[in-house]
Amino acid sequence: MSSPVMDFDEALAAYDPVLGLEVHVELNTASKMFCGCSTAFGAEPNTHTCPVCLGLPGSLPVVNAKAIESAIRIGLALNCTIAGWCRFARKNYFYPDMTKDFQISQYDEPIAFDGYVDLDVDGETFRIEIERAHMEEDAGKLLHLGGSTGRIGDAEYSLLDYNRAGTPLIEIVTKTIHGTGAKAPQVAKAYVSFLRDLMVSLGVSDARMEQASLRCDANVSIMPKGTTTLGLRTETKNVNSLRSVERALHHEIRRQAAVLSSGGSVQQETRHWHEDGEYTTPGRLKSDAEDYRYFPEPDLVPVAPSREWVEELRATLPELPNLRKVRLQGDWGFTDLELQDVVNAGALDVIEATVAAGASPQAARKWWLTELARRANEAGVELAELAITPAQVAQVQGLVDAGTVNDKLARQVIEGVLAGEGSPAEVVVARNLAVVSDSGELAAAVDRAIAANPDAAARIRDGHVQAAGALIGAVMKEMRGQADAAAVRELVLAKLA
Amino acid sequence: MLTPVDGARSRAVNEELTLALTPADVARLGELARVRLTEEELVHLAPQLDVILASVARVTEVAGADVPPTSHALPLTNVFRDDVVTESLPAEAVLAGAPSVEDGRFRVPRILTEDA
Numbered sequence A: 001m002s003s004p005v006m007d008f009d010e011a012l013a014a015y016d017p018v019l020g021l022e023v024h025v026e027l028n029t030a031s032k033m034f035c036g037c038s039t040a041f042g043a044e045p046n047t048h049t050c051p052v053c054l055g056l057p058g059s060l061p062v063v064n065a066k067a068i069e070s071a072i073r074i075g076l077a078l079n080c081t082i083a084g085w086c087r088f089a090r091k092n093y094f095y096p097d098m099t100k101d102f103q104i105s106q107y108d109e110p111i112a113f114d115g116y117v118d119l120d121v122d123g124e125t126f127r128i129e130i131e132r133a134h135m136e137e138d139a140g141k142l143l144h145l146g147g148s149t150g151r152i153g154d155a156e157y158s159l160l161d162y163n164r165a166g167t168p169l170i171e172i173v174t175k176t177i178h179g180t181g182a183k184a185p186q187v188a189k190a191y192v193s194f195l196r197d198l199m200v201s202l203g204v205s206d207a208r209m210e211q212a213s214l215r216c217d218a219n220v221s222i223m224p225k226g227t228t229t230l231g232l233r234t235e236t237k238n239v240n241s242l243r244s245v246e247r248a249l250h251h252e253i254r255r256q257a258a259v260l261s262s263g264g265s266v267q268q269e270t271r272h273w274h275e276d277g278e279y280t281t282p283g284r285l286k287s288d289a290e291d292y293r294y295f296p297e298p299d300l301v302p303v304a305p306s307r308e309w310v311e312e313l314r315a316t317l318p319e320l321p322n323l324r325k326v327r328l329q330g331d332w333g334f335t336d337l338e339l340q341d342v343v344n345a346g347a348l349d350v351i352e353a354t355v356a357a358g359a360s361p362q363a364a365r366k367w368w369l370t371e372l373a374r375r376a377n378e379a380g381v382e383l384a385e386l387a388i389t390p391a392q393v394a395q396v397q398g399l400v401d402a403g404t405v406n407d408k409l410a411r412q413v414i415e416g417v418l419a420g421e422g423s424p425a426e427v428v429v430a431r432n433l434a435v436v437s438d439s440g441e442l443a444a445a446v447d448r449a450i451a452a453n454p455d456a457a458a459r460i461r462d463g464h465v466q467a468a469g470a471l472i473g474a475v476m477k478e479m480r481g482q483a484d485a486a487a488v489r490e491l492v493l494a495k496l497a
Numbered sequence B: 001m002l003t004p005v006d007g008a009r010s011r012a013v014n015e016e017l018t019l020a021l022t023p024a025d026v027a028r029l030g031e032l033a034r035v036r037l038t039e040e041e042l043v044h045l046a047p048q049l050d051v052i053l054a055s056v057a058r059v060t061e062v063a064g065a066d067v068p069p070t071s072h073a074l075p076l077t078n079v080f081r082d083d084v085v086t087e088s089l090p091a092e093a094v095l096a097g098a099p100s101v102e103d104g105r106f107r108v109p110r111i112l113t114e115d116a
């Protein structure tokens, strides 16, 4: 099934990859793009349908204002120009995922166009130019049955659920991306990852690749080095995770290099990514046969967002995720690696809130990425879902800074808070966790340890300070860990000086 | 990826009326519309469709350079609805007209092309 491939480094020595990425984002509006049917995921099949999204004769679509608003905000966040006037168009095709035999989309008048995003990949900045972001409706869902693979090729028949048909989509299309070289797969992954974060921070989509609310079609072609003629491209579909974006392009570059270097030619076609085996197989040939006969949708009047509305929406844009990372890294003084760990752990928000509540950035990072990450992992929840607030984490660190508890005791405080025993201060009292600061009590414990370990005491008197460890351990054990080890050490050495 | 609008249509709308629709054009339109046409039908239909296109295209003779192409008869823009969920049809009603149903879904015959 899988085709021959060339070694990646060898392929990159001979060819330059050229990318083009199309990302579909399902908007999280409550109702569909052109009708009031719910967009909720997971309903019984065909229960969220009506004459409009079923394309029944005589029905009339009406545009969802929230979808337009989201489209404009996405366009603005991608530094696009927002069209002053644009139309919807019918994209005509025969495929049962739409009952109308056309999809309402936008053709040569997208709502947003000519934008860009700057991505940082391993310390190198790449500008990805955005050709357009346009609105369209999603199609229904097909189940292919009767075959052995569940794939369309050998299915005997297909079943259709139109609940998803008419869900608002934004399709974001890049211009061709040159000059990424060996980083092409990484750049593509970084771009899709950026879009995912952006959609979440804009609050316009769940942007979950595994639920297909964010989907990526990756176009790639390769040019022999030193030439300027674009090669024929393939479009890889079924790329359902960030990792797959990177792996699929990695594979496709290697496959195309093997085809070209053996004297063959790359077919312009759709290819399907197979996650399990990490290879692509050919789908439909892209040729002139494809003619969607676009024409302006006569049932929908043009969309003409006023400049005032666009500026109002611009004012609602949150700080963009990539800029926020740069700002926080500067504020916190984290290394690239430290910041990357924080981002990967999804801990930016909680650490920012913990720092805002008074903890130092390093202390906040330490708690969220170690003890709390471990507990979230055990419970199978996100950090933010743990039963401890960033303010409480800051309070725990406050107790450590004040010498009330040591790190080990602090972990018990966190355990208590997570168990619902109250605030950190309340847990300290309830569990009797405070470090013993009564010097009399501590001194008595040290005396008892010296008496119980005469050999170690003698060696310390002879100048072997490393022997103090045994006495400190004995004291800490007697104090059930509730003592400041450094203070105990000082006391032991002073008594045996 | 976008593809150009159908050649025959844009040609008829945008250019002179002297361009005749050929049987090959009609065959292509038939393919796109999934209508199978015999050679005789193509030859028979081409001049007829040509007459229709030419008649429609006469509008361009009337419209001066100051009249922009029009896609909508209504002088309206921004007709929107609020993002509010309304009641959908009951599934039984939705499926009532389907030629074939299985598990609450429309059942359709085998689709040959590999595309999803």
Ligand SMILES: [Zn+2]
Pocket: A032, A035, A036, A037, A048, A049, A050, A051, A052, A053, A054, A166
């Ligand atoms: Zn509907």
